[in-house]
Amino acid sequence: MTPPLQSVLIVGGGIAGMATAIELRRRGIAVDLIDLDPQWRVYGAGITITAPTLRAFGQLGILDAVLERGYSGRGIRICTTDGTPVDEVSDPAELGVDAPGSGGIMRPVLHQILSERTRASGTAVQLGVTVDALASDELGVDVRFSDGGHGRYDLVIGADGLNSKVRRLIFPEAPVPEYTGQTIWRLFADRPPEIDRRHFFLGGPVKIGVAPVSQQSLYLFLLENTPRRPIMPDAELAAEMARLMAGYGGIVGRLRDGLGPQSPIIMRPLEAFLLPAPWYRGRVLLIGDAAHPTTPQLASGAGMAVEDAIVLGQQIDTADNVAAALAGFMARRAARCQLVVENSLAIGRLEQAGAPPTEQTRLVAQSLAVLAQPI
Numbered sequence: 009m010t011p012p013l014q015s016v017l018i019v020g021g022g023i024a025g026m027a028t029a030i031e032l033r034r035r036g037i038a039v040d041l042i043d044l045d046p047q048w049r050v051y052g053a054g055i056t057i058t059a060p061t062l063r064a065f066g067q068l069g070i071l072d073a074v075l076e077r078g079y080s081g082r083g084i085r086i087c088t089t090d091g092t093p094v095d096e097v098s099d100p101a102e103l104g105v106d107a108p109g110s111g112g113i114m115r116p117v118l119h120q121i122l123s124e125r126t127r128a129s130g131t132a133v134q135l136g137v138t139v140d141a142l143a144s145d146e147l148g149v150d151v152r153f154s155d156g157g158h159g160r161y162d163l164v165i166g167a168d169g170l171n172s173k174v175r176r177l178i179f180p181e182a183p184v185p186e187y188t189g190q191t192i193w194r195l196f197a198d199r200p201p202e203i204d205r206r207h208f209f210l211g212g213p214v215k216i217g218v219a220p221v222s223q224q225s226l227y228l229f230l231l232e233n234t235p236r237r238p239i240m241p242d243a244e245l246a247a248e249m250a251r252l253m254a255g256y257g258g259i260v261g262r263l264r265d266g267l268g269p270q271s272p273i274i275m276r277p278l279e280a281f282l283l284p285a286p287w288y289r290g291r292v293l294l295i296g297d298a299a300h301p302t303t304p305q306l307a308s309g310a311g312m313a314v315e316d317a318i319v320l321g322q323q324i325d326t327a328d329n330v331a332a333a334l335a336g337f338m339a340r341r342a343a344r345c346q347l348v349v350e351n352s353l354a355i356g357r358l359e360q361a362g363a364p365p366t367e368q369t370r371l372v373a374q375s376l377a378v379l380a381q382p383i
C-alpha cells in the first residue's frame with residue numbers, strides 16, 4: 009500500500025527523532041531531520057534500559073548493537089543502605105516480554121548507534137538549524153527555518169525534547185515544565201563483577217542505584233529531595249555528592265571513598281509536566297519528551313520514544329490519510345505514555361514523603377508489568 013504521506017520533517021535528532029527517521033525511511037518516505045546542536049552531541053550519562061525498551065530496540069533493529077556495546081542483566085536487586093540484598097524485582101522479561109532481561113548503555117554510545125543508522129537510512133540530516141514558523145493546512149505544512157530557508161512537508165514531527173520549540177509553536181497555551189522537588193546526581197565508574205544487574209539501595213535519606221552500562225563500566229544515580237532547585241559550581245559537586253552518600257556501605261561506600269575533583273558527575277534538577285492529548289494540531293505531531301517528558305523513576309523515557317516511532321510507522325501502514333494515522337497513533341500511545349509520566353511522578357512523591365521502600369518498589373513492579381503488555 010502507498011503510504012498516505014511522502015515527505016516528513018523531523019525537528020530534533022534525539023532518541024525519538026532518530027528512531028522515527030529510521031522507521032519512516034523503511035517505508036520509503038522522504039525524511040529531513042534537523043537538530044539545533046551543530047555538533048549533534050549528547051551528554052555523557054548512562055541510561056537504564058528496561059525489558060520493554062529492549063523489545064522496542066529489537067523492533068527498531070538495533071538490539072544486537074545495543075547488547076554488544078551496552079549491558080544486559082536480569083531484574084533489580086534491592087539492598088539496604090549497607091549493601092545487604094533484601095529483595096529482587098523481576099523483569100517483565102519473566103512476565104512474557106521477548107527481551108533478554110534489562111540493562112544499560114551510555115547515552116553517547118546509543119546516540120552513535122542511532123545516528124549511524126539514521127544517516128545510513130537516507131535521512132537528510134541538517135545540523136545547527138531549527139524551525140521559526142509552522143503553518144499547517146489541509147494538505148501539508150509550510151515551514152520557515154531559522155537559517156532563512158523554507159520547506160513544505162506532508163507532516164512535521166516535533167521530537168525536540170522537554171523544552172520543545174515545536175510545542176510552543178503549535179500549543180502556545182501548553183503547560184511549561186515544572187521543577188518536581190528532586191535532583192538527580194549521576195556518577196560514571198568502573199564495574200566490579202558482582203554488579204551484574206541493576207541494584208537499588210533503599211531506606212536511607214536519599215535513593216541510590218547502580219546500573220551496568222557495559223562489561224567495563226556502570227553508572228550510579230542518587231536521587232535527592234531538594235525543595236529548592238539547587239545551583240552549584242562544578243568544583244563543589246564531588247564533595248557534595250560524597251556528603252550525600254555518607255553512611256552507605258558496599259559498592260556505594262567504595263564509590264563514595266573514590267570521589268574526587270576529576271570524578272565524572274552530572275547533577276540535574278528534575279522537571280515534568282502533563283500535556284493533554286492529542287499531541288498534534290493539524291499536520292504537526294509531538295513525540296518523545298516533547299509530548300510526554302518523564303522523570304526517570306521508571307527508566308522508560310527512551311523506550312517510550314522508540315515505541316512512538318514504531319507505532320507511528322505501523323499506523324501509517326494501515327491508514328488511508330494523515331489524519332487517520334495521527335488519530336490511530338494517539339489512540340495507542342496516550343494511556344501508555346501517561347502511565348509512565350504519572351507513575352514516575354507518583355513514585356517521586358512517595359520518595360519525597362519517605363514512604364516505605366516496599367511501597368515504592370510495588371509501584372515500580374506494577375508499572376513494569378503494565379509496560380510488558382504489547383504496544
Ligand SMILES: Cc1cc2nc3c(=O)[nH]c(=O)nc-3n(C[C@H](O)[C@H](O)[C@H](O)COP(=O)(O)OP(=O)(O)OC[C@H]3O[C@@H](n4cnc5c(N)ncnc54)[C@H](O)[C@@H]3O)c2cc1C
Nearest residue numbers: 020022023024044056138168169173296297304307309310
Ligand atoms: C535525569 C534523567 C535521567 C533519565 N534516565 C533515563 C533512563 O535511565 N532510561 C530511560 O529510558 N529514560 C531515561 N530518561 C528519559 C530519556 O532521557 C528521555 O525520555 C529521552 O531522551 C527522550 O528522547 P527525545 O528524543 O524525545 O528527547 P531528547 O533526548 O531531549 O532529544 C531532543 C533533541 O532535539 C534537539 N533540539 C532541542 N531543541 C531543538 C530545536 N528547537 N530545534 C531543533 N532541535 C532541537 C536536541 O539537540 C536533541 O538532540 C531520563 C531523563 C532524565 C531527565
